Amino acid sequence: MSGELLIGIDVGTYSSKGVLVTQAGEILRQHVVPHGISLPTPGHVEQDAETVWWADVLAILRELLSGPYTGADVAGVALSAIGPTLLPLDGEGRPLRPGILYGVDTRAQAQIDALNAEIGEDAIFAHSGMALTSQAIGPKIRWLREQEPEVWARAHTLTTASSYLTFRLTGRHVMDHHTAAHSMPLYDPRTRTWTEEFAAPVLGDRGLDVLPDLAWSDELAGHVTAEAAVLTGLREGTPVAVGTVDALSEAVSVGAVQPGDLMVMYGSTTFFILVQDAPTPDPRVWTVGGAFAGQHNLAAGMSTTGSLTRWFADEFAREQPDTGAAYDALFAAAAALPPGADGLLMLPYFSGERTPINDPRARGVVAGLTLTHTRAHLFRAVLEGVGFGIRHNIGAFRDLGADVRRVVAVGGGAKGRTWLQIVSDIGGETQELPEVTVGASYGDAFLAGLAAGVLRREDLSRWVRPAQPVRPNPALKAEYDRLYGLYRDLYTQTRTTVHALGDG
Incomplete structure (x- = not known):
């Protein structure tokens, strides 16, 4: 089975899960690692990128690639994670602070109010297709700039959880379009690009180069680097998908x-x-x-x-x-x-x-x-x-x-x-x-197959089998x-x- 299996890993709010799957969707191994969240002050919800996100990925890979299976058996990998989150990195790709979580973290309400006042609520909605809420990353970036200027001064890249994990495997900073849309008002959904139009109120005098590349979830982000191969047990050169937030991978996992x-x-x-x-x-x-x-x-x-x-x-x-x-x-x-x-x-x-x-x-x-x-x-x-x-x-x-x-x-x-x-x-x-409800990691494995070129979208019908519906x-x-x-x-x-x- 050399180079035929697929790995999907999802880092969730309270646990991370990984699966090793055949190209027919059969689950060969799975592993779960529990973890917690940090609540440093009311309204602030955080997780550490190294000791939680990356440590969980390493623990899961060690478990999946043990016994009869090795990195040589893997055709592709994809990762998803809680999101949208905000994680600032230095020029070497090292986290500068714990990740600021998605909409459950409500610290940036003052920045939401300020952006609405400076840009205009109607202008933001017309530009982004949605209003600023605690789910939006733009206000949290501004919060970081205003409240932690020392961190801001050292920040070289502003990324999210799934993108950080993909970076650890491939060395490339890339974010999927679903997640990027929540980086409002920095993302233009019509052109599918980062935009300067309302960047200054968020980034100050920083340019858009602090943001990752953009791609679709099933596209190829890159390949496992030599350094990542040593750390993970994966084979150097293994294809890695762009990945996405856990919820979108979850939707893929059940054929939605x-x-x-x-x-x-x-x-x-x-x-x-x-x-x-x-x-x-x-x-x-x-x-x-x-x-x-x-x-x-x-x-x-x-x-x-x-x-x-x-x-x-x-x-x-x-x-x-x-x-x-x-x-x-x-x-x-x-x-x-x-x-x-x-x-x-x-x-x-x-x-x-x-x-x-x-x-x-x-x-x-x-x-x-x-x-x-x-x-x-x-x-x-x-x-x-x-x-x-x-x-x-x-x-x-x-x-x-x-x-x-x-x-x-x-x-x-x-x-x-x-x-x-x-x-x-x-x-x-x-x-x-669906009969199989493993979760986002199962959807990640399918995305890995698409990015590696060993699966087509039509193959999802073989992976997802319906069970008894729940009727009102x-x-x-x-x-x-x-x-x-x-x-x-x-x-x-x-x-x-x-x-x-x-x-x-």
Whole structure:
């Protein structure tokens, strides 16, 4: 099998996963490395590029390329990671500080306000196809320039997590178009290039040469260098794909690549990617490039979903021997309760919220508590709160005229039927669940095959096999419609209060 296998590695918020796959999509080996995040101050969410991202990649490669397999068996590699993130590098490609994470990091609100005032909200939207939010990298670059001038003075390259890992393998700084679109207002989605038009308010007197090259996710970034070969066990000269953010690779992993396909990724956050043949810009959501040349994506993301269930298990199910046992007990208890958790309603905005409300100052709210409620009721309210948020996002897509034809579920939260059924019941959506739901690393392996020239896009149909769909229960529609209205009202009625609490 010399030079025939494919490796995909994804670095996520709380863990990294890698797979070794045949060209037919058969998984030969997989490995997971858990890690954490750093919360140095409220609103700041970071990870270390060396001790987390790169260390995880090395650990995964050591595991995959052991036993019967070696680097000589690998035809191509692709990596994805959390994004968009911001990582400044010095002239030798060394990280100057921990990576600043995606929209869950809300530090740059003052810079968002300043850019909106200096450039104009309408001008930014007309240029970028979306409004500035905590997901945007441009304001975080300005934050770095203003708040850490010593780091800024030494910064030679401004990159993102997946691009940094690709650089470590190939020596080339390159970013995919999907991620670059979030570097607003530095990226022009019409020309698919970096642009000087609004660069000065972000970069100051620095030029666009601090930004990586641009390419599509499935294109060839380069080849494994001699230095990387020694560190990783990969063969020098092995093709490496450009790669992308985890959510886009996740969409590829489940075959959500045709116009009208909507991927809902149940991870630490919930991410949405709708494939389009033409963009439909709206300030509530994100208009970005797709995985392949010429494609468009309408994207959205919630801030705390899987991370909220993990927090709940860690804090309120400590008697369980491990996290898996805690989840099993919590989901079983929640499944036995009726819709609405006997009068409880939760806003899942525990780290602010991204789309469609785009409110970094939002907070979690639990309404309706009585002395009769139990831990199980609260956990059911968590699951339903996320379900209402998912309905809110899909509804926003449809409100702006986007064509949602098929919903495909993927991610760790999609492994159990209870949460999927709740979401389908709340939103009235049938969700397809592919037979293989390994996640973004599986999509990365496919991208690796495309970049190496050993696969074609049509081969994805052999990799993705559908399983039993999750269909909504029509008998619950009226009750969940009522509760969804209350959910929407709860945010507007508590917004001023939770903003004041956060400000205090």
